[in-house]
Amino acid sequence: MDASVVEALQSPARKLLALFVANGLLTFAHTTLVTILGERIGGRLHAQAMDALLWHDLAFFDSAQSGSLAARVSTDIAEFQLTFKKLVTQGLKSATLTVGVAWQLVSLSPQLTFTLVSTMPVAYVGLAMYGRFLRVLRKESKEWEALATGLAAEAIANMRTVRALNAEDAELALYCEARAEQAASTNRFGLHMGAFRGLTNAAIGSMVLLVLYNGGRLVSRGDMSPGDLMAFMIATQSAQKALDALGSLMGQTVRARSAIARVLDIIGLSPAVPRAAGVQPESVKGHVRFMDVDFSYPSRPDAPVLQHFNLDVPAGQVVALVGPSGTGKSTVAALLERFYDPSAGEIWLDGLPLTHLDASWQRQQIGYIPQDPALFSTSIRENLRLARPAATDAEIEDACRLASAHDFISQFPEGYGTIVGERGALLSGGQRQRLSIARAILRNPRILILDEATSSLDAESERLVQAALDRLMRGRTVLVIAHRLSTVRNADRIVVMGAVPGHVVEHGSHDELMAKQGAYYKLYSQASGGGGGGGGDGGAGELA
């Protein structure tokens, strides 16, 4: 090539190269920034939603659909993030183009531009109303989606029960039914989404036609040159393309808005038991009183569980709640843990109503050993440390020795580092219960709630767990909820609950109640196989 031509080309080529490099750098910066911003917003939403869920009322989780909540929040935030990124990239581009073209239109013919713009509010109002309807449809479709996911999650989590009951087909039928409803409602949404986009296009097309009609009249009157009308029409076409892109983005924002609305609903949840509110007394003795307490579960407000329920557990005493199944024994424990608040009456701790106390502080004073203790799928050590995050390895080991758990833990190749599986599935019932006792020991609470703590254990495990419990109970206020009367004989007082909701049939020590030959005597006789004698060994029979 001729040197002069090369020289002439060098300068523009350099400028072009600089432009390309600048373009590349800007694209890189833009993409990276949008990703970082999207992730930052997503991260904050995830944390806020999780925070709101972790502190929300237990009644909320009693509802059937709560199983798939976490998954739903995740999908909703992901949908919002995706649309957010698109809005920032494509939306900005289309909006800039629309503004540029609008400027061009005004300079070509303000009159025609006015005609074009004056039709917009009508189209906007119509489409906005349709958009609202679309959000309702989207919400409905998402609710079916959540139900179907919840059913699947529940079946998978309870696989053993499903297999043992041969319930595979029944579960599949339920799942398919929910999926069919979800597909039908998503199709309905798709149909209206199609109509929405079709209407948007038709509205824009009609606007162009109106411009052409009015422009023709201007040209025929000599108020506008044919060339300007042509230029105006071309600019209108560009505007149509830009608006079309914006319309499609609007469609996506409909989905994103309903997704973010669901997440914001969760973030905005306000628990009935407030967090970090109320007093934190310096010391606690452990005197518990239930006074005239009425309670029904929020999910079943018409079924009273406790009515005018009274219970006095002096500090350091062991009180056992016994009675047939479903009489509200575990509910008493749930109220003492302040999982729920009573609908009437008051519960006091050391003379202070629970509603005046900081709920977290109050729960710290209680060690709760449930029938089937929950473990998380992490190591034994981390599971125990949940009870007291500051506990050292040596303190954890000491607690396990006291809970008769150290020996079985030491036999695992990984020792305290052993991962216990989802919900502790890799451990036996007795092992899980001993870990639960170790948790209570680490927590060193003033009050203990033992909810059927030694049920469903074999004799050897029961002996170990009972020995650990006896050590733990010394010097504390203890509420024992028991089916098996053998475990409550030594309680300072036994409270017998009856079939009338929350009704205390009788109370007293084992010997007093046996001498009375009333409800307890009857239960005891049935449980120990009809012997009924006051000096019986307590048997291991069950009440219900």
Ligand SMILES: Nc1ncnc2c1ncn2[C@@H]1O[C@H](COP(=O)(O)OP(=O)(O)OP(=O)(O)O)[C@@H](O)[C@H]1O
């Ligand atoms: N989360 C809940 N939501 C709605 N109702 C509930 C809930 N938990 C328990 N109930 C109902 O409250 C009543 C009392 O139940 P609770 O578990 O307190 O009885 P219980 O005496 O401890 O029974 P069991 O000895 O069988 O464990 C029952 O009728 C039960 O169906």
